[in-house]
Amino acid sequence: MRLILIDNLPDVRFNFYPLSLGRPLWELRCGMSSLADKLIAKIKPDSVAYFVPDYMAEVYKDQVNESVNDMASLAGDDLILVDPLVKAENFDIPVKGKSEVGLDEDGRILYAQIKKVDMKKSTFDDIEEFIASIKSELPNVSCKLATWEYVWDLILANGEQITTGFAAAGRHGFEGSLEEPVAVRGDRKDVYVAPGVKVHPMVTIDAEHGPVYIDERAEIHPFTRIEGPCYIGKDSILLGAKCREGNSIGPFCRIGGEVEESIIHGYSNKYHDGFLGHSYVGEWVNLGALTTNSDLKNDYSNVSVMMDGRRAIDTGSTKVGSLIGDHVKTSIGTLLNTGSYVGAMALIMAIGKPLPKHIPSFAWFIEGIVTKGFGKGKLYETAKTAMSRRKCQWTPAMESMWNAVFEMTAPVRMKAIKKGRKTLLK
Amino acid sequence: MATVEERVKAITAQVLKLNVEDIKLEHSFTADLGAESVQSIELVAMFEEEFGIEMDEDAALSVEIVGDAIKFITDVCKEQGVEVEE
Numbered sequence: 001m002r003l004i005l006i007d008n009l010p011d012v013r014f015n016f017y018p019l020s021l022g023r024p025l026w027e028l029r030c031g032m033s034s035l036a037d038k039l040i041a042k043i044k045p046d047s048v049a050y051f052v053p054d055y056m057a058e059v060y061k062d063q064v065n066e067s068v069n070d071m072a073s074l075a076g077d078d079l080i081l082v083d084p085l086v087k088a089e090n091f092d093i094p095v096k097g098k099s100e101v102g103l104d105e106d107g108r109i110l111y112a113q114i115k116k117v118d119m120k121k122s123t124f125d126d127i128e129e130f131i132a133s134i135k136s137e138l139p140n141v142s143c144k145l146a147t148w149e150y151v152w153d154l155i156l157a158n159g160e161q162i163t164t165g166f167a168a169a170g171r172h173g174f175e176g177s178l179e180e181p182v183a184v185r186g187d188r189k190d191v192y193v194a195p196g197v198k199v200h201p202m203v204t205i206d207a208e209h210g211p212v213y214i215d216e217r218a219e220i221h222p223f224t225r226i227e228g229p230c231y232i233g234k235d236s237i238l239l240g241a242k243c244r245e246g247n248s249i250g251p252f253c254r255i256g257g258e259v260e261e262s263i264i265h266g267y268s269n270k271y272h273d274g275f276l277g278h279s280y281v282g283e284w285v286n287l288g289a290l291t292t293n294s295d296l297k298n299d300y301s302n303v304s305v306m307m308d309g310r311r312a313i314d315t316g317s318t319k320v321g322s323l324i325g326d327h328v329k330t331s332i333g334t335l336l337n338t339g340s341y342v343g344a345m346a347l348i349m350a351i352g353k354p355l356p357k358h359i360p361s362f363a364w365f366i367e368g369i370v371t372k373g374f375g376k377g378k379l380y381e382t383a384k385t386a387m388s389r390r391k392c393q394w395t396p397a398m399e400s401m402w403n404a405v406f407e408m409t410a411p412v413r414m415k416a417i418k419k420g421r422k423t424l425l426k
Numbered sequence: 427m428a429t430v431e432e433r434v435k436a437i438t439a440q441v442l443k444l445n446v447e448d449i450k451l452e453h454s455f456t457a458d459l460g461a462e463s464v465q466s467i468e469l470v471a472m473f474e475e476e477f478g479i480e481m482d483e484d485a486a487l488s489v490e491i492v493g494d495a496i497k498f499i500t501d502v503c504k505e506q507g508v509e510v511e512e
Contacts, residue, residue: 349464364467371467375483421475424468 001095002073003045004081005036006127007052009108012085016151017307018325018343018361019265019282021405024052024060026084029248029263030154031161032169032213032231038088041168043080043095049073051127055404058397074130075122081112081134085147089164093143101134102143110145114138150313152305152320155280158263159210159246162229166192166211176214190228194218210245218250239271252390260295262321267390278319282326282344284386293336294354295321303339309358309412315339325361327383343413344405345379360413362406369420370413376406427511430477430503434496437472441465451493459492473499479506 007013007024016025026036033041040048048066057069067073080095093102093111099118102111112134116122120137124130148154172189176197184191186207193199196217203224205212210229214220218232223240226232230243233250243249246261253264257273265283270276272289279293296319297303303320304312322336325344336342337354343361351368359365364373380402384394428436431451439446442459455461461469470486473479473495479502489495503510 366464366467371471372483373467374463374487377484417471421471424471425475 001045002077002079003040003043003048004074004079005039005048005050005084006081006131007050007084008127008131013053014307015149018323018341019151019280021344021361021409022056022059022282022326022401024050024056024084026050028148028151028154029265030148030158031163031248032165035084035088035148039082039084039086039091042088042091043082045080045095046077047073055408056401059395059401062395062397069127071124071126071130074124076116078116079112079114081109081114083108083110083145083147085149086110087146087148090146093145098139100139100141102141102145103135104143104145109135110143110147112138150315151280151323152278152315152317155261155263155278155320156317158248158261159229162213162231162246162248163210165231166190166213166229169213171213176218186228194234200224215250233266244277261319265326267387267392277321279321279324281322281324282328284327284383285324286329286386287324288330288332288334288350290332291330291334291336293322293340294338295319297338305339305341306358307341309341309360309416327379327386329382343409345376345383345402347373347379347382358416360416361409363413363416369423370416371420372417376402429511430500431496433476434473434492434499437476438469438492441468441472449492451491451496453492454490455492455495456490477503477508477510479503479508 005026013020019028027034050068052060052068061068097113099113099115101109104110114134121133171192174193175195176193178199179201181201182199183204190207190211191205193214194216197214199220200222202222203220205226207228212226212228212230214232215234217235219237221239224238226243227245229245231248236250236253239256241256242258244260247259248263249255250266252267254269254271256271258275260277262276262279264281267283268281268285270287274290274292276293277295300318302318303315305315306312320339322340322342324342327345328342330348331350334348334350335354337357340357342359345361346359346363348365362376363370366373380399387394435446435449438449442461442465453459466487470481474481477499481502489498500512
């Protein structure tokens with residue numbers, strides 16, 4: 001049986017911006033793993049086929065071993081299609097049931113069981129034709145499955161997902177090296193230190209309120225305090241960090257200062273002091289020293305986020321920090337307001353007061369306004385340099401993908417630039 | 427209507443806080459007129475607003491000399507169908 005994951009609904013993708021600009025939805029992380037990892041663990045397919053927006057297909061092909069946007073993968077096997085935003089733990093459909101399409105009340109496919117014998121046609125021009133075909137040929141049933149609706153849902157569920165992931169991993173104990181004195185609070189069965197990990201002296205691991213999983217080759221420097229539930233990814237370094245509960249970090253991150261209830265993708269740095277709370281940070285991000293975000297409003301009311309720069313969406317939560325896209329760079333002393341949106345590739349030069357709540361992708365925020373800055377070419381040069389420092393390569397496919405994102409995000413950015421120029425002209 | 431040269435010099439004087447008459451065609455924005463990198467960005471933005479054009483940032487920011495900027499902007503205006511006094 002082959003699992004089919006499709007990411008083709010722009011309106012749904014938008015709810016996970018800026019993080020979904022450079023990756024398919026199922027590569028978003030929550031807890032100890034990605035959404036795809038969770039679905040695969042739950043369904044246990046023989047193989048997986050991915051269908052991603054065309055502009056990111058080449059980059060994604062370089063990242064996975066399975067087929068990407070290959071129409072041939074829709075033939076030759078029984079298929080199970082699952083909406084990538086369905087919460088894996090709630091997916092209770094028997095995977096070897098009869099052919100049918102499960103739709104929510106808006107007609108969105110949440111899952112489809114497709115026995116190859118039940119399909120009249122085995123070749124399709126594109127994924128939309130395939131979707132239309134299964135909807136029309138197979139029995140439709142209405143269903144309710146919990147889904148992730150917005151990117152902040154992942155942040156808010158992170159601690160709980162770490163706890164679930166820790167239990168599912170079934171590991172505990174100390175396989176890495178610990179230099180005494182190291183204080184472990186809570187039950188030692190709630191701590192796993194993987195092989196190759198180095199825990200320096202004067203570190204506190206507090207598993208009293210949740211498990212702590214430190215993955216392979218991570219290094220924990222002195223005076224770090226890690227509160228569970230927490231997942232520290234492979235090859236990450238914590239530099240005297242106050243790592244509060246609910247964090248998923250790594251791989252290859254460098255984290256200092258105070259971090260709470262946040263998800264940080266690979267290769268991102270927050271080396272220095274400054275608070276990051278209830279935030280989702282993409283990969284290759286660098287947060288300059290003293291970059292700090294608010295995750296709670298002074299009046300304790302719900303936090304809203306402006307995904308498109310104008311319409312505020314109520315998150316329904318009093319605690320939401322910042323959504324920070326891939327390759328963002330912030331200067332020293334950057335202050336991010338509650339529920340801030342910082343688009344991919346944006347570059348921030350701090351102004352000593354909280355930034356506007358929406359910074360578009362590829363924006364150069366300088367002297368208090370959004371500008372074109374030195375253009376995307378310079379941002380690419382910086383990305384190339386940052387990646388080469390970690391022995392990774394900026395590829396032509398990446399450049400094409402980000403060029404597409406640059407075009408997609410141009411209208412919102414240009415509005416912000418025009419607004420900034422009005423300030424300049426005054 | 428003022429010429430491209432007059433308009434470029436006026437914007438440059440405004441952004442860099444200089445007297446127009448002190449700006450010469452052969453001057454470098456950075457070495458002679460003291461433009462810092464942030465001011466270069468501001469200059470490009472103001473030129474775009476002044477002439478109603480859109481410039482490629484990489485190309486625009488690689489122009490270093492006032493005289494070259496006048497030629498560059500004149501060419502962009504022609505390409506984008508904006509009438510200017512040369």
